[in-house]
Amino acid sequence: MRIDETAELIRKETMIPKTARLLQIPLSQILGTSAEKTPKRDKNWQTQHAEALREPEELLRQLALPTSLLAPAEAASTRFSLRVPDSWVARIKAGNLSDPLLRQILPAAEELESSSDFSTDPVGDRAARVLPGLLHKYQGRVLLMTTGACAIHCRYCFRRHYPYADDNFLTQLPGILDYIRADNSIHEIILSGGDPLSLSNERLTDLIQQIQTITHVKRLRIHTRTPVALPARLDDGLFEVLQAIKLQTIIVIHCNHPNELDEQVLETLSAMQQCGLTLLNQSVLLKGVNDDADILTHLSERLFSAGVLAYYLHQLDKVEGAQHFEVQDARAIALHDALRQRLPGYLLPRLVREQRGAGAKTPLQGVCRNVPSK
Numbered sequence: 001m002r003i004d005e006t007a008e009l010i011r012k013e014t015m016i017p018k019t020a021r022l023l024q025i026p027l028s029q030i031l032g033t034s035a036e037k038t039p040k041r042d043k044n045w046q047t048q049h050a051e052a053l054r055e056p057e058e059l060l061r062q063l064a065l066p067t068s069l070l071a072p073a074e075a076a077s078t079r080f081s082l083r084v085p086d087s088w089v090a091r092i093k094a095g096n097l098s099d100p101l102l103r104q105i106l107p108a109a110e111e112l113e114s115s116s117d118f119s120t121d122p123v124g125d126r127a128a129r130v131l132p133g134l135l136h137k138y139q140g141r142v143l144l145m146t147t148g149a150c151a152i153h154c155r156y157c158f159r160r161h162y163p164y165a166d167d168n169f170l171t172q173l174p175g176i177l178d179y180i181r182a183d184n185s186i187h188e189i190i191l192s193g194g195d196p197l198s199l200s201n202e203r204l205t206d207l208i209q210q211i212q213t214i215t216h217v218k219r220l221r222i223h224t225r226t227p228v229a230l231p232a233r234l235d236d237g238l239f240e241v242l243q244a245i246k247l248q249t250i251i252v253i254h255c256n257h258p259n260e261l262d263e264q265v266l267e268t269l270s271a272m273q274q275c276g277l278t279l280l281n282q283s284v285l286l287k288g289v290n291d292d293a294d295i296l297t298h299l300s301e302r303l304f305s306a307g308v309l310a311y312y313l314h315q316l317d318k319v320e321g322a323q324h325f326e327v328q329d330a331r332a333i334a335l336h337d338a339l340r341q342r343l344p345g346y347l348l349p350r351l352v353r354e355q356r357g358a359g360a361k362t363p364l365q366g367v368c369r370n371v372p373s374k
C-alpha cells in the first residue's frame with residue numbers, strides 16, 4: 001500500500017473511534033470480535049510480565065547462543081538486570097548475534113568498560129529533581145517518575161542508574177500534586193519512569209483523575225515502551241482508562257527498529273490510534289541496531305502505517321555502560337541527511353540530543369552529504 005493510501009485509510013478509521021469513544025465501547029468491539037482482528041493474547045499481561053526472562057543462561061539457551069557469552073552476560077546483569085518478555089524473544093532470530101532486537105537486551109561485556117564522558121546521570125535528572133518523583137526541567141511541563149518498573153530492560157537506558165527506590169512515588173504524590181497546583185505555568189504533565197504503563201489500571205485511573213482536578217493542566221503525555229515491548233498490556237481495561245481521559249493526550253512510544261513492529265504490535269498501535277490518541281515515536285540512534293538509512297526509513301514508514309508519527313531520533317545519552325552503542329555525531333548527521341532525502345517531512349524524526357541543564361532538546365546541526373560506511 002502506498003503511503004498516501006495508508007494515510008487515507010487511517011483517516012477513515014479515525015472516524016470510528018470518535019463514536020466509539022463517546023459510547024465507551026471496548027477495544028474488542030472497536031476491532032471486531034473475530035480472532036483475526038483482535039490482537040492475539042494467549043496469557044494476560046500480568047502473567048507475561050511476571051514470566052519475563054531474567055536469567056542470561058535461559059536467554060542464551062532459548063536463542064541458541066554461544067555459552068561463551070554467559071559469564072559476561074551474568075556480570076553485566078549484576079549492574080543492570082536482564083528483563084525481556086517472551087513476545088520480544090519471539091521476534092529475535094535464534095543464533096544471530098547481530099540481531100538488532102537481541103543487541104538491545106543482551107547484557108554484554110562492553111557494559112563493564114568505563115569511559116570518562118559517560119556517567120550515571122547523563123541528562124541531569126538529579127539537578128532537575130525538585131521533589132522525589134518529580135522532575136521540572138523544561139518550562140510549562142513537569143515529568144512524574146511514576147515507577148521504576150519496565151516491561152523490558154534496554155541496555156542503553158539513560159536511567160539505568162536512576163535511584164527509583166529513593167523516590168517512593170506513591171507516598172510523594174500528594175506533595176507532587178501540591179507543587180503542580182501551586183505553579184499555574186505548568187500546562188503539561190508527562191508520565192514517565194520507568195514505564196507508567198507498568199502501573200495497574202486502577203492506579204493509573206486514580207493518578208490521572210487527580211491530575212485532572214488541576215485546572216491549569218491541559219495536556220497529558222505518556223512516555224512508554226510497553227505497546228512495543230509487551231503489547232498484551234493494552235487490554236480492554238487500559239483502553240477504557242485511556243478513553244476516559246479528559247485532557248488532550250499524547251502517547252510517545254519508543255521503537256528503534258522495524259523488526260520490533262510485528263503484527264500484534266501494529267494492531268495494538270492502530271487500535272490506540274483509533275481511540276483518538278495522538279501517537280508519536282522516539283528512537284535512540286544505536287550502533288549496530290539502527291544506524292542505517294534503510295532501517296530508519298523503513299521504521300518511519302512502518303510506524304506511520306499504524307498511525308504513529310516519527311518524533312525524535314535521539315543521540316545516545318552518555319550513560320555509563322552504554323558506550324558501545326554510541327554513533328559519532330558526524331555519522332548521525334549524515335544519516336539524518338540521508339533520511340531527509342528519502343522521506344517526506346512528516347515522516348522525518350528530529351535528530352536531537354538531551355543536554356544536561358539545557359532548556360530544551362538540542363538539534364544536531366550539520367551539512368554532511370554522504371553517509372559513511374559502517
Ligand code: SF4
Pocket residue numbers: 149150151152153154156157158159160193194195225254
Ligand atoms: S523501557 Fe525505557 S525506561 Fe525502561 S529500560 Fe527501556 S529505555 Fe529505560
